[in-house]
Amino acid sequence: MQSVEQRDEVEMLSLMLLIRRFEERASQQYQAQKIGGFCHLYIGQEAVVAGAIAAVRDDDYVITAYRDHAHALARGTSADACMAELFGKEAGCSRGLGGSMHFFNRQNHMYGGHAIVGAHVPLAVGLAFAIKYRGEDRVTLCFFGDGAINQGSFHEALNLAALFKLPIVFICENNLFAMGTSVKRSTSLKQIVDRAEGYDIPGEIVDGMNFREVRDKIAEIVNSIRKEPHPAFVEIRTYRYRGHSMSDPASYRTKQELEKYRLDDPITRLRAQLTREGKLTNEQFDQIDKHAKETVLASVKFAEKSPQLPLDKLYDYTYANGAKP
């Protein structure tokens, strides 16, 4: 038992490091204009997705918004496929057609990558509906930002999920800001989790900088859902270290606030916990980090040399039969 948990946690720490190093590289490659369009980084929020993924099976469903690189990686999408997508290459997880905001991986049950705020929350409810319809014991994890909770689609989706008692965990990644708008300025509630109460959905607040707390809380909820399908809501408090997107200087918040969260870094925290408990040595950590950096560097090389989708395939992805109308 002990050894399984140890392996899992070190593995999850590796995932968090992979995400961080991937995002750092993505940032650099964006500045070098190898990546186009909008690009939103996940740095600082790693414990949220890692904790949630650690609590579910590989065949559970995952769907998120546009800050999605981490979710794809956590769902086992290779760094190569993720970087190639950012580079717009055919080997990308969406064949270079989706870009940063539209990462998909059907095989690994990653249902996107959705760029219209709030629009994927009803989709998540649809995934959960299909689970119940087929009598399966899977669970849907639906990630979204604090900015999404004021969209009509979000409210309609929560009501539907509650009404039909669907197996879904609504995971609000509350990083305190939607672009430059703080939660205080966007939401009439004192705390986001109270949204759930309005739909009779059980809700909890979780510390998103603490991997173990995220994992344990979601594991508990998922166990309950597998026994008897129902929706649940978690408000996970976290922080993004970078601006909203690559073009946002984030001048709406203070250096002190950022520093406060950096000191509470989720990777440093989990590392310290594991080291204290004798489950991880400094050498092992350095090894893991080195491996993450190498994996990501290799993904850049891979993406660079990968071919683009040929021009004559332009019409192949408009209709499922590939025919030009």
Place this chain on the structure above:
Amino acid sequence: MREITYRQALNEALAEELERDPDVFLMGEEVAEYNGAYKVSQGLLERFGPRRIIDTPISENGFAGLGVGAAMVGLRPIIEFMTFSFSLVAFDQVVNNAPNMFTMSGGQFNIPITFRGPNGPAHQLGATHSHATEPLYANSPGLKICTPATPRDAKGLLKTAVRDNNPVLVLEAELLYSSKGMVEPPDEELLIPLGRAEVKREGSDVSIVCYAQTVRLALATAAKLEEEDISAEIVDLRSIKPLDEKAIFDSVAKTHRVVIVEQDRPFCGVGAEVCYRIQENIFDELDAPILRVSQKDVPMPYNERLEKAVLPNADKLIAAVKKVCYA
């Protein structure tokens, strides 16, 4: 006249209309404290205060509807969509409530509202963020739609839109915000009527009908065509609805050949309507079939090379012009 950017021109228009009429207010995501996602509303919060420059949560359907309601009782809202791709979340308000109210109420409630923001494809934003919404909205009677291509048109059309007693969409363009052009000095009132096209360049061999982002493309292409002894006249529609038929017909009567270059998709696109009206009214003036250069009929790919293949460009436009000129 002085040279300013498209962004500044819009900013001046907003400031002047806010100054002139206390019933005008600006509402949208990040318009106040952030000074606008594309900085169009720079400085307006400071100048007009939070009562009139209002940040919203991400709730397009909600605040677009709020605008329509406020307009029912006489306010003159300017609703900013961060981009018109997000206006689709508010489609019901823009298409069902705003333009239908006047008819449904038997003329009791007109809706003097302006919906504005960037529209049309920018650069590698992918399928959800690249919509050219003009054909969707042009299909709704009761809406007016303008598509300024220059700083001067941006200022003059936005000011007119705010004063109009009907719902008007001002479709701006992200890729034009930093472009520059000559505009009348601030102390000179600049109003450009809706439904009035402008010949941006005189020519005699072919009429290139364009609007919004394709005006720049058409002008650049006209210069290249000149080198090959083809004289192109550039007709900037400026308004999609009402559509300035007369300006189009006058130009066609002069050149007898037409290429329409549009930023939307071909199927039921703006060009289809222009084309129909030309053949219906002045068929005999045509010396060649009308050609259209538009997007390809596919959701926008992220990949840059494919995106370029989807969008109109100079090569495609030149090829079309040569074809109608039998050159």
